[in-house]
Amino acid sequence: MQLSIFPGNAARRSAPWLRELLAGAAGTLAFTLALVLPLYAAPPSNPARSASHPVPGLNGERAMVFARSAASFGPRPSGSPAIEGLRRFILRELRGNGIPVEEQRFTARTPAGDVPMVNLIARIPGNSGQRILLTGHYDTKRIQGIQFVGANDGGSSTALLLELATVLSKRKGATGSGPEIWIVFFDGEEAVGDWSETDSLYGSRHLASQMEREGRLRSIRALINLDMIGDRDLNLVLEYNSTAALRNLAVEVAAAQGHPDLFDRHLSAIEDDHIPFAKLNVPVLNLIDFSYGPRHAWWHSEADTIDKLSPASFGIVGNLVLEIVDRLSR
Numbered sequence: 001m002q003l004s005i006f007p008g009n010a011a012r013r014s015a016p017w018l019r020e021l022l023a024g025a026a027g028t029l030a031f032t033l034a035l036v037l038p039l040y041a042a043p044p045s046n047p048a049r050s051a052s053h054p055v056p057g058l059n060g061e062r063a064m065v066f067a068r069s070a071a072s073f074g075p076r077p078s079g080s081p082a083i084e085g086l087r088r089f090i091l092r093e094l095r096g097n098g099i100p101v102e103e104q105r106f107t108a109r110t111p112a113g114d115v116p117m118v119n120l121i122a123r124i125p126g127n128s129g130q131r132i133l134l135t136g137h138y139d140t141k142r143i144q145g146i147q148f149v150g151a152n153d154g155g156s157s158t159a160l161l162l163e164l165a166t167v168l169s170k171r172k173g174a175t176g177s178g179p180e181i182w183i184v185f186f187d188g189e190e191a192v193g194d195w196s197e198t199d200s201l202y203g204s205r206h207l208a209s210q211m212e213r214e215g216r217l218r219s220i221r222a223l224i225n226l227d228m229i230g231d232r233d234l235n236l237v238l239e240y241n242s243t244a245a246l247r248n249l250a251v252e253v254a255a256a257q258g259h260p261d262l263f264d265r266h267l268s269a270i271e272d273d274h275i276p277f278a279k280l281n282v283p284v285l286n287l288i289d290f291s292y293g294p295r296h297a298w299w300h301s302e303a304d305t306i307d308k309l310s311p312a313s314f315g316i317v318g319n320l321v322l323e324i325v326d327r328l329s330r
């Protein structure tokens with residue numbers, strides 16, 4: 001097996017930027033440990049694989065390696081050198097797998113002044129005229145006085161989107177039938193100051209208003225947003241702002257895949273990157289685990305580190321998303 005600084009195709013690149021090298025070295029150590037520790041290296045226990053609708057290829061361990069790499073860049077607020085390093089990592093992974101990616105640059109007016117931001121949009125072709133958007137954020141909240149690395153909050157969405165892009169590009173590559181799949185890495189999900197309608201969701205607000213201007217919203221069959229889905233103690237919010245039909249579909253698919261208790265029983269509203277699209281009547285589904293640690297204490301804290309995540313959680317959410325995409329593509 002190949003040992004590398006970065007997983008996948010990035011390993012074959014030369015002379016990376018120093019920060020990436022340092023960050024990558026941490027990834028190498030972790031990846032090496034994964035190889036020598038049999039318990040860690042064991043395949044994820046993933047009932048979805050053996051359930052009625054197997055989805056070959058989704059690899060929770062690989063997503064875990066991506067999350068470790070993302071977190072190893074350290075705090076990655078919008079406009080920072082660290083988020084630029086992660087962006088280059090994401091671009092190398094996607095382009096190295098032959099997936100075209102657009103860098104959508106814009107300037108966000110924030111309470112701390114103008115901040116340059118970049119959404120990354122990977123496109124997997126489809127010929128039905130419809131689109132499914134799989135989205136998540138790759139920035140982390142700037143929190144003064146602590147080393148907030150956002151392994152789950154920012155890292156897990158980045159990681160699972162990378163894994164889904166890899167799997168979907170291989171699965172759909174041959175035919176290109178069905179909807180076009182966009183894998184969108186949003187910048188600026190986090191508020192710079194206190195969360196408000198104008199200080200949050202910069203990247204998703206930018207893409208939603210651009211698509212509205214261009215008359216492209218009607219082509220979106222669904223937008224599925226992922227956030228904080230790597231929690232080793234996984235349970236997902238039954239999210240109020242999500243479109244009821246998609247929320248019900250997610251619950252039904254989770255049960256069919258052997259996870260009848262994956263979702264909460266009661267509805268809770270969470271503001272996240274699906275909101276700007278929901279406001280424009282796009283069908284949306286927000287998949288988020290919002291009970292992170294005892295009394296949610298790991299959220300936006302120094303405790304949001306890679307040891308709180310598990311490959312099994314990535315496997316469960318990844319297979320759930322793939323099956324929903326399949327059903328919406330029929």
Ligand code: 1BN
Nearest residue numbers: 153190195227228270271272
């Ligand atoms: C999710 C992760 N969010 C921020 N980091 C969105 C959010 C903001 C959720 C405020 C609840 C409250």
Ligand code: ZN
Nearest residue numbers: 141153190300
């Ligand atoms: Zn956050």
